Amino acid sequence: MKAWLDFLPLVLFFVAYKVAGVYTAAAVLMVSVTLLYAFIWWQERRLQTSQWITLVATVVLGSLTLVMHNEAFLQWKAPAVNVLLALIFAGSAFIGEKPLIERLMGQALQLSRSKWQQLNSAWVIFFLLCAAANAYVVLYHSEWWVDFKLFGSLGMTFAFIIAQGIWLTRQGALKDSPPTH
Template identity: 50%
Template sequence: MKQLIDFIPLILFFIVYKTDPRTLDIAGHSVNVGGIFSATAVLIISSVVVYGILFALQRKLEKSQWFTLLACLVFGSLTLAFHSETFLKWKAPVVNWVFAAVFAGSHFIRGPVLIKRIMGHALTLADPIWTRLNVAWIIFFLFCGAANLFVAFTFQEFWVDFKVFGSLGMTVLFLVGQGVYLSRHMQDSTPSTPKAED
């Protein structure tokens, strides 16, 4: 569910992007609505609002949510400042690849892999299963980043559609696949006992 919350600003972005360009009078100010730049402004504002509400309710945000918000602010602001959608096109690939690098890096530091740190409180699985699951997340993020980059610069007329619905579809399919994979191993898993350090 937490992963799906990230798509709320994207859906609002998509709606404004697809709106026929028009000028609205809001509180005595003329505001252009429709197209990439007004959609980018909505993406920034809605991201701040969504994550602001989450922070107010939970008194915290996860590191991934802070990073997603920061990326939105940086790439969105650059898009508006330079009036170029190229910056926004790089947001999804960069965010996905950074997540892939973080998951991959957890294999080389002491302690459990990242996916076990995230989900270990809710599931008991053998360490090899956690490792495979972590690798699956690495591959997923690498693939999502590459797919977003390819579509953004090859099929420019479809990149916004793919950014929203393609990314959402890939995420849902991956989470379903993860659920099926976990269901095969959860029944065979036994609680692990702490090991003494050598």
């Protein structure tokens, strides 16, 4: 449930956009992301890498949107953040002893080295597909970018998490559970 909290600012952005337009929505997004991550920091004394990236990108690109009075900065936030996350996950396969996904989920899952690499690669592909989908919408259907930002991103994430859960279950990855094949 905690991971879905990251979508709360997006929902607030969507509502603000529909009610008051992009510039009010940009301000709502910046404030809600900052408050959410400040609350998480207060509770856990840390933020995940993806949360830091989202926070910085939201504040910087949201501010540029407001100062330059140009929504393109905010429109390109999702593709930029997704590409950056893909690069971080891909780079983690070569830097350090474990891929990033193993560092994030290793305490809950039991996988072989090759399966961790496969899972990490799946996340890289997921982030690149999200970046491409968001970029496509911004470039060719910019009138839908806010709707896609909420429903498309949420739908893609939900589908990926379900597919990942099925794959992990088949691998017997949950600690103390046997593989199903």
